[in-house]
Amino acid sequence: MPADHSVLVDLSPYCNNAGIASRCDPVADGLDGMGTIFCAERLPASQTIITCNGTRFAFPDKSDGVLDNIACEGQDLPLPVGSYRALHILGICDWRAFAEPLRLKAPDGTGTETSLALSDASHYQGLQYGERKALTCSLVTPDSLIPHVFLFGIARPGAGYEMTETHLEAGIWHQMIALEPTQPLTGIVLPDNPSMHLFALTLETAR
Numbered sequence: 001m002p003a004d005h006s007v008l009v010d011l012s013p014y015c016n017n018a019g020i021a022s023r024c025d026p027v028a029d030g031l032d033g034m035g036t037i038f039c040a041e042r043l044p045a046s047q048t049i050i051t052c053n054g055t056r057f058a059f060p061d062k063s064d065g066v067l068d069n070i071a072c073e074g075q076d077l078p079l080p081v082g083s084y085r086a087l088h089i090l091g092i093c094d095w096r097a098f099a100e101p102l103r104l105k106a107p108d109g110t111g112t113e114t115s116l117a118l119s120d121a122s123h124y125q126g127l128q129y130g131e132r133k134a135l136t137c138s139l140v141t142p143d144s145l146i147p148h149v150f151l152f153g154i155a156r157p158g159a160g161y162e163m164t165e166t167h168l169e170a171g172i173w174h175q176m177i178a179l180e181p182t183q184p185l186t187g188i189v190l191p192d193n194p195s196m197h198l199f200a201l202t203l204e205t206a207r
Contacts, residue, residue: 007080007203008049008058014075015060015067019094019197021140022064031069031121031197032094035141038121038172040064042137052134052174055088057200069199072100072116074192081107081186083206087177090134090200092121097128100191104179107186114177118196122170131173139170172199181206 019031022040030037044050046061060068069091099117106112117129122139179185190198 005205006056007082007084007205008056009077009079009201009203010058011070011077011198011201012060012067014070014077016073017069017071017194017197018065018067019199020060020062020068022062031092032195036094037140038170039138039140043135050135052090053132055174055176055202055204057088057090057134057202060199069197070190071194072190072192072196072198073194075190076105076187077190077201078187079185079203081184082203083181083184084179084203085181085206086179086204087188088202088204089116089118089175089177089198090172091116091118091175091196091198092172093118094121094195094197096120096195097125098191098193098196099129100193100196102177102191103189104183104185105187105189107184111189112183116175116177116191116196118175119173121172121197127173129175131175133171134174135172137171 019038020040021037040062043062044059048059050057050059062068097119099115102114102116103111119127119129119131
């Protein structure tokens with residue numbers, strides 16, 4: 001997508017989760033509440049513009065302790081008012097895959113509903129919703145626990161546990177949601193599912 005057809009949205013004011021770290025912090029909840037994180041060394045530099053599958057994105061600040069993604073909890077995100085043909089998202093689910101309602105807001109206060117669908121970060125079941133790979137990186141998780149496969153009934157690890165890199169293919173995925181360019185957009189209401197995480201958002205303008 002040419003630069004003049006993209007609007008990069010600053011998500012930093014709305015980030016509420018820290019899912020990237022350069023070291024293993026046993027007190028961090030991480031992406032899943034169990035301490036699972038993406039390894040910062042395997043990801044782009046903080047606050048840089050990256051290109052994935054021809055689309056530009058504003059990569060977040062990945063510094064330790066900084067909130068770097070949005071865990072979806074029904075947030076109302078304002079967007080630059082305009083006509084757009086697509087919404088591009090870098091995101092993942094922290095365990096299994098989900099497709100949840102996403103509300104598109106119009107200038108007159110009305111809205112229409114579409115779907116935000118994202119696969120599991122660990123990719124153990126593959127990409128299920130037509131996403132494309134954007135960033136390949138390592139998941140680091142407590143005590144050799146394979147994330148998101150056998151979590152049911154497992155309590156959060158206690159103090160002193162060790163963290164280790166998984167051997168599963170993992171990454172952050174590029175999802176595209178087609179929009180109707182004749183219907184101006186002023187914002188979106190995210191799903192209410194904190195297992196869904198957004199790291200970057202770009203609007204593709206109507207040509």
